[in-house]
Amino acid sequence: MLQYLALSAILFAIGIFGVLTRRNAVGILMSLELMFNAANINLVVFNRFVGPDNLTGQIFALFVVVVAAAEAVVGLAIVLLLYRNWRGIDIDRINIMKW
Amino acid sequence: MILENLSQLISDISTQPLFYLFSFVIIASAMCVVSLKNIFHSALFLILTLFAVAGIYILLHAEFLAVVQVLIYVGAVSVLIIFAIMLTSRLASKKIEQSNEQVTLGLFICVLFLLASVGSLTYTAWNTVDLPMIEHNILTIGKLLMTRYVLPFEVVSVVLLAALIGAVVLAREEKA
Numbered sequence: 001m002l003q004y005l006a007l008s009a010i011l012f013a014i015g016i017f018g019v020l021t022r023r024n025a026v027g028i029l030m031s032l033e034l035m036f037n038a039a040n041i042n043l044v045v046f047n048r049f050v051g052p053d054n055l056t057g058q059i060f061a062l063f064v065v066v067v068a069a070a071e072a073v074v075g076l077a078i079v080l081l082l083y084r085n086w087r088g089i090d091i092d093r094i095n096i097m098k099w
Numbered sequence: 100m101i102l103e104n105l106s107q108l109i110s111d112i113s114t115q116p117l118f119y120l121f122s123f124v125i126i127a128s129a130m131c132v133v134s135l136k137n138i139f140h141s142a143l144f145l146i147l148t149l150f151a152v153a154g155i156y157i158l159l160h161a162e163f164l165a166v167v168q169v170l171i172y173v174g175a176v177s178v179l180i181i182f183a184i185m186l187t188s189r190l191a192s193k194k195i196e197q198s199n200e201q202v203t204l205g206l207f208i209c210v211l212f213l214l215a216s217v218g219s220l221t222y223t224a225w226n227t228v229d230l231p232m233i234e235h236n237i238l239t240i241g242k243l244l245m246t247r248y249v250l251p252f253e254v255v256s257v258v259l260l261a262a263l264i265g266a267v268v269l270a271r272e273e274k275a
Binding site for chain 2: 001002003004005006007009010011012013014015016017018020021022024026027029030031033034037040041044045047048049050051052053054055058059061062063065066067068069070071072073074076077078079080081083
């Protein structure tokens with residue numbers, strides 16, 4: 001069980017690194033997908049090793065998949081909108097909401 | 100039926116080498132996802148990562164989730180991401196710098212997170228039980244979604260509808 005949890009921790013850390021260092025908005029969204037997957041692995045691992053007599057973890061992992069798909073759709077629509085208005089999706093340049 | 104045979108096969112042979120194979124693929128290709136310069140190549144490595152995560156699900160007896168992973172992530176989300184890369188290709192495909200100047204800081208933060216989480220999970224006493232997984236996974240998931248988890252199920256459909264409408268409204272070409 002510990003090895004699975006360590007795997008998901010490593011995957012989540014790689015996702016954090018991607019979110020912090022990517023300049024491209026699509027790259028940030030891809031790193032977010034990595035982090036969603038790490039969380040999903042955690043849910044399934046705890047389902048398998050802590051409560052194998054019910055399927056709560058797997059069902060919540062399903063809901064996470066659905067929410068991740070919705071997030072990807074809206075995020076990529078925002079990316080397209082940014083590209084249309086700014087001619088670029090460099091996150092460092094998009095700062096009009098900075099106070 | 101094929102899935103049950105597959106999981107039977109996997110539990111017959113030792114899962115340890117398969118686990119190490121899948122985790123090697125996951126970690127290596129996830130590092131490629133966050134560090135490659137060409138964003139299109141990182142999208143392809145993202146697909147590989149998601150496939151390997153589906154393999155991990157099969158090792159954990161979550162066959163339905165593995166199929167959902169392949170269908171939704173590998174089938175839909177990655178195609179969506181590749182579409183977005185293609186549509187914004189004027190900047191994405193060129194060999195411009197894809198990482199910002201926070202690489203050292205980001206590396207520091209993620210190593211710190213990794214140390215904290217791995218340390219805490221080794222020092223925690225998990226009360227694991229050694230029971231076999233429920234037989235007929237898919238049947239049970241379907242029943243639970245229609246009985247005990249019917250309210251989250253309906254709410255998540257509303258979330259999908261909202262995401263659909265939101266994406267259409269956002270990405271629509273404004274007629275001036």
